[in-house]
Amino acid sequence: MKNGYEKIQPLKHKNILLCVSGSVAAYKAVEILSGLKKLGANVAVVLSEEAKRFISTLSFEAISHTQVLHKDTESWVDFGKSLDFWGSSFCADLPADFRADSIKIPCVDSIANSHTDSPSDSSDSKSSFADFAPSYPHPKSHIAYAKWAHIVLLAPATANTIAKLAYGIADNLIVQTLLATNSKHTQILLAPAMNTQMFLSPQVQSALDRLQDYGYEIIPPKEALLACDEYGVGALAEVEEIIFRTLRASYMRDLPLRAKKPNKNSKQYDFSQSDFKRNNFGQSRFWQSGFWAGREVIITGGGAISPIDTVRAISNHSSGKQAIALAKAAYTVGAKVTLISSKIDSFLPSQIECIDTQSNDDYKEAIESKLRDFGDFGGFYDSAKSKSIKNKTPSERKKPVLFMAAALCDYALQSPKTYKIKKSTSPNLTLELQSCEDVLASIDSEKIYKVGFKAESVENITQKNEKNTLENTLEYALKNAKKMLRSVNEGGKGCSCVCLNAISKSSTPFGAEDNSFYLLDSRALCDNQGDACEHIAFLPPQSKLELSHQILDFVQSSLQGLDSAKTPLSAKSNTAKNK
Numbered sequence: 339m340k341n342g343y344e345k346i347q348p349l350k351h352k353n354i355l356l357c358v359s360g361s362v363a364a365y366k367a368v369e370i371l372s373g374l375k376k377l378g379a380n381v382a383v384v385l386s387e388e389a390k391r392f393i394s395t396l397s398f399e400a401i402s403h404t405q406v407l408h409k410d411t412e413s414w415v416d417f418g419k420s421l422d423f424w425g426s427s428f429c430a431d432l433p434a435d436f437r438a439d440s441i442k443i444p445c446v447d448s449i450a451n452s453h454t455d456s457p458s459d460s461s462d463s464k465s466s467f468a469d470f471a472p473s474y475p476h477p478k479s480h481i482a483y484a485k486w487a488h489i490v491l492l493a494p495a496t497a498n499t500i501a502k503l504a505y506g507i508a509d510n511l512i513v514q515t516l517l518a519t520n521s522k523h524t525q526i527l528l529a530p531a532m533n534t535q536m537f538l539s540p541q542v543q544s545a546l547d548r549l550q551d552y553g554y555e556i557i558p559p560k561e562a563l564l565a566c567d568e569y570g571v572g573a574l575a576e577v578e579e580i581i582f583r584t585l586r587a588s589y590m591r592d593l594p595l596r597a598k599k600p601n602k603n604s605k606q607y608d609f610s611q612s613d614f615k616r617n618n619f620g621q622s623r624f625w626q627s628g629f630w631a632g633r634e635v636i637i638t639g640g641g642a643i644s645p646i647d648t649v650r651a652i653s654n655h656s657s658g659k660q661a662i663a664l665a666k667a668a669y670t671v672g673a674k675v676t677l678i679s680s681k682i683d684s685f686l687p688s689q690i691e692c693i694d695t696q697s698n699d700d701y702k703e704a705i706e707s708k709l710r711d712f713g714d715f716g717g718f719y720d721s722a723k724s725k726s727i728k729n730k731t732p733s734e735r736k737k738p739v740l741f742m743a744a745a746l747c748d749y750a751l752q753s754p755k756t757y758k759i760k761k762s763t764s765p766n767l768t769l770e771l772q773s774c775e776d777v778l779a780s781i782d783s784e785k786i787y788k789v790g791f792k793a794e795s796v797e798n799i800t801q802k803n804e805k806n807t808l809e810n811t812l813e814y815a816l817k818n819a820k821k822m823l824r825s826v827n828e829g830g831k832g833c834s835c836v837c838l839n840a841i842s843k844s845s846t847p848f849g850a851e852d853n854s855f856y857l858l859d860s861r862a863l864c865d866n867q868g869d870a871c872e873h874i875a876f877l878p879p880q881s882k883l884e885l886s887h888q889i890l891d892f893v894q895s896s897l898q899g900l901d902s903a904k905t906p907l908s909a910k911s912n913t914a915k916n917k
């Protein structure tokens with residue numbers, strides 16, 4: 339199982355405590371452990387005595403490379419010594435050149451102060467938290483384990499442990515450990531697994547509600563044929579779902595720590611390539627502000643399909659992979675994501691809303707219907723106990739962002755045949771195609787920030803071609819991309835940012851795992867140095883997921899200034915809506 343994050347290692351230096359209780363789904367915890375390790379996490383495991391009846395400690399130890407904590411292995415020897423590590427004295431003693439991007443400790447002030455360093459101040463030769471943080475908890479006591487964990491994942495969570503946890507009945511090691519965590523430092527997630535009636539029982543439901551009120555995140559079970567031979571809700575959520583939820587929770591957990599003192603340069607994007615290298619997942623300074631957290635993000639992907647007759651159609655080679663990668667990336671950094679695509683053939687977390695589309699009209703209707711749902715203000719912060727949008731003050735709401743990565747039809751038949759055209763009666767077929775409405779231009783940029791995607795053939799980087807025209811040159815492609823940034827009245831598309839794909843014979847992004855982009859925003863328009871200006875960012879070839887995180891950084895750097903400058907939509911649009 340691969341989700342694309344294995345290469346990025348977003349959970350590096352993250353301490354995750356996996357607690358396993360006595361469900362028949364306990365064997366899946368081994369797969370969860372393996373998935374988390376592949377994303378770079380340090381994982382330690384606690385097993386309930388009942389869980390040991392379902393699965394051996396050896397499986398967990400072989401993968402986590404550390405001894406499993408359970409009743410027989412708990413030890414209080416050396417207890418006092420290592421706890422100092424987590425105390426305030428340790429935080430006060432941090433070295434001055436402590437590397438900001440890898441700090442993962444509960445000393446909020448130290449973290450915030452270290453983020454005031456500009457990225458260029460940090461270098462690999464300096465001290466990193468990895469040099470100080472223990473990869474595994476020590477000693478083997480539930481208190482040490484609780485303090486060590488940034489994230490606790492209880493999966494599977496039994497009815498018994500859920501109920502005890504809700505009421506603080508600390509008669510087993512898992513409940514003792516979870517109660518000993520500090521909620522400011524540690525996010526707890528639980529993934530229940532049990533028989534349908536057990537799960538739906540008022541006792542379990544009210545215990546889950548209670549835990550949610552305490553700030554625990556519940557990963558709902560799925561419907562499936564259960565071990566008890568009944569079909570219904572209660573099966574442990576998909577392992578990939580659990581991994582994505584943990585990844586997102588880990589990012590969200592860090593937000594308050596990172597946002598305490600934003601980097602003084604955080605509104606400026608450095609267009610030099612070295613900065614892109616530094617903008618790796620989990621290290622980007624733009625992530626500090628929570629710009630994406632709770633924001634509604636619509637991503638379109640795939641290729642539109644325009645019918646010729648009842649069986650034939652015109653489409654393009656878009657695979658939808660870039661949009662899927664963008665959806666995963668935006669979800670991971672906390673956005674509320676809707677993916678509108680003709681091609682969704684990969685696992686996506688269930689919290690991403692997926693809308694299947696075919697024609698240009700389908701895409702347009704899906705986008706407009708979402709905009710109607712958002713009302714005048716779009717997305718909003720998504721706290722653990724999220725209030726309804728109606729209770730949000732305008733300042734809590736965020737203008738949504740549209741990533742128009744789909745390749746819509748530029749041309750279509752005006753009246754497709756309502757029957758199958760016979761080859762015998764039409765040996766040669768001539769189709770007259772008409773140009774389609776520009777869906778991106780038609781979306782009101784007052785209601786949503788628009789990020790346009792453009793693919794242009796580029797055979798020749800800057801020189802004119804044989805016919806001495808600019809067509810198929812990078813210069814020409816950039817000129818067209820810049821045009822998209824202009825308002826619709828000026829012949830543009832009203833985009834805030836544009837991602838340009840320069841397609842050549844040797845590199846075509848369709849269906850590929852890797853891609854590369856030129857990124858532009860209004861800063862490129864102000865540039866009078868022609869098209870080879872320095873305010874166009876180039877993202878070299880890399881995986882579509884890595885690119886997606888860099889695109890999010892770039893878009894954030896463009897929009898956060900606009901966000902703070904603009905008040906949410908005015909009474910004008912309220913009036914328009916009420917008409």
Ligand SMILES: Cc1cc2nc3c(=O)[nH]c(=O)nc-3n(C[C@H](O)[C@H](O)[C@H](O)COP(=O)(O)O)c2cc1C
Nearest residue numbers: 359360361362363386388389496497498499531532
């Ligand atoms: C074969 C078998 C399967 C079980 N599966 C589950 C389950 O999926 N979910 C659950 O809540 N309890 C299940 N139980 C019941 C728990 O194992 C029991 O409540 C136990 O006390 C839980 O202990 P723990 O929460 O400390 O791990 C199962 C019991 C047996 C014998």
